[in-house]
Amino acid sequence: MNQFYFLENRICNLLRIQYPIIQAGMVWCSGWKLAKEVSEYGGLGTIGAGSMYPETLNEHLTKIKNALKPSVPFAVNLPLLYPQIQDHIELIIEHRVPVVITSAGNPKIWTEKLKTHGIKVLHVVSNVKFALKAQEAGVDAVIAEGFEAGGHNGREELTTMVLVPAVAEACKIPVVAAGGIKDGKSMLAAMVLGADGVQIGSRFVCSLESSAHENFKNFILNAPEDATSLTLKELTPVRLLKNDFYQQVIEAYQNDASIEDLRNLLGKGRSKKGMFEGDLKEGELEIGQVAGYLKDILPAKKIMENILKEYQNLIAIIKK
């Protein structure tokens, strides 16, 4: 087994994909169009169900299945705290979704049911303790996500560089690295750290096919290098672009906001408003630290091609 060569790679074998690259399921940014492109190219495209009502998820599942050959796998990302999770699970089983990526919750509750239906289950973790619990719960692989990742994040603040080798050394099952990965360099670095594959989010937000609003995409392209911050730690830590809404959060902290105040300030629908509707002032804009260094919007397949080309070039340099 040599994870650097995809024919021997455990994530490729497990998920029956050509390249060990998972496009992250991201609220409001990753519908069936983006997932289809990535899966068609040979990675694993993921529909982010966290921002979808069951009828919306049903629509996206129907469309991706119509668009992809039956042999081409794709995934659904499912936050386990989602209120209508039961409905989502039923839809996933009904549509025979090949892979489910679960996060933000206890993997013991749904893993067995999903696996009984032949569905592969990956679970997102932020420390070794949770990784071992997920392994015990029977998941097929864990996704070790570092502090630099966008959106919801672990409380320990362990970075990809520190977390990935620790999880890979502790677990028997395959490990996917997430957080700070955007190109061939960071992909190979993650594999060197012991990962069997990578999950890439922010880079795909800035793809032609992502459902992120144009305003959001363009805001990212102009973001300075210190553009994001991990905040709202008293609720669920989340990495955001520092826009007007973020400044409101900072002011709330300065005025000794209670957890209730913060929850009220966040309110409902802010992430939709920002990421999907393009309200850069009042919306919540979830993105990773790499946002400060993204400089173009590309077709998802071109992103895949670039990543793999850089990865192979680096391998060739090392081999010299």
Added chain:
Amino acid sequence: MNQFYFLENRICNLLRIQYPIIQAGMVWCSGWKLAKEVSEYGGLGTIGAGSMYPETLNEHLTKIKNALKPSVPFAVNLPLLYPQIQDHIELIIEHRVPVVITSAGNPKIWTEKLKTHGIKVLHVVSNVKFALKAQEAGVDAVIAEGFEAGGHNGREELTTMVLVPAVAEACKIPVVAAGGIKDGKSMLAAMVLGADGVQIGSRFVCSLESSAHENFKNFILNAPEDATSLTLKELTPVRLLKNDFYQQVIEAYQNDASIEDLRNLLGKGRSKKGMFEGDLKEGELEIGQVAGYLKDILPAKKIMENILKEYQNLIAIIKK
């Protein structure tokens, strides 16, 4: 030029060392004994002058020069905000120290003077903007230090995974990666990200020859994976082990401490008390995120040997 092979590596050529590994200069932990071991093995040992009066630095410089062959380089780490910096600079020039690593201040002030005396200057940075300023100031290389590193840290919270490739792409001069590096895996990952070398701190705190107090070393070996936190951001952000003193800091925040309150709480001499005198309750214990995964105290030369062996093994696996 192929940074993975040390004969072609820019940091090895610049510093005239065999392996592109710099042992970080760390307050209270890295005196001449540790630096000597690392330099003798073929890396760059560093005396941390930030915790030394001029007479102490003089003593350490005399001792390391007596212990090392004249051809073997070593470094002094110098925080530029150090009150008696003028005296330190004079001592460094007088002792013909081959390499100076500066941090926490403006590299324009001293770089030229040091270089006039044939001293190589490396400067620690936490973002691309500072890296370009340091390059402009004429430093020979920059050290890009990520959020996961111990001790004083940047305000942007950029992790090694995100920061290193950005700095390496922006700068013409060589780049050393720091933060989260403790073994051959993380060393190779950093080089894949574009670094020409690595700086390693916490792993060397847990060496036989570090001047860290036994209590501190043993506390690290038993630290859980979420053992550290970046705090005191209103003063200078610093990554600490979460001990009783850290809890006092948290309580101060809960009681709306002002910057003045925080400064008073920190007081003077807390890092010496913790790291050098072994007071685990009242002392300030600076260490990186890898602390949670360090499991042994080894001779510094054995640490070097292990890192390089793992690095070479990984290269061999990639080459297969």
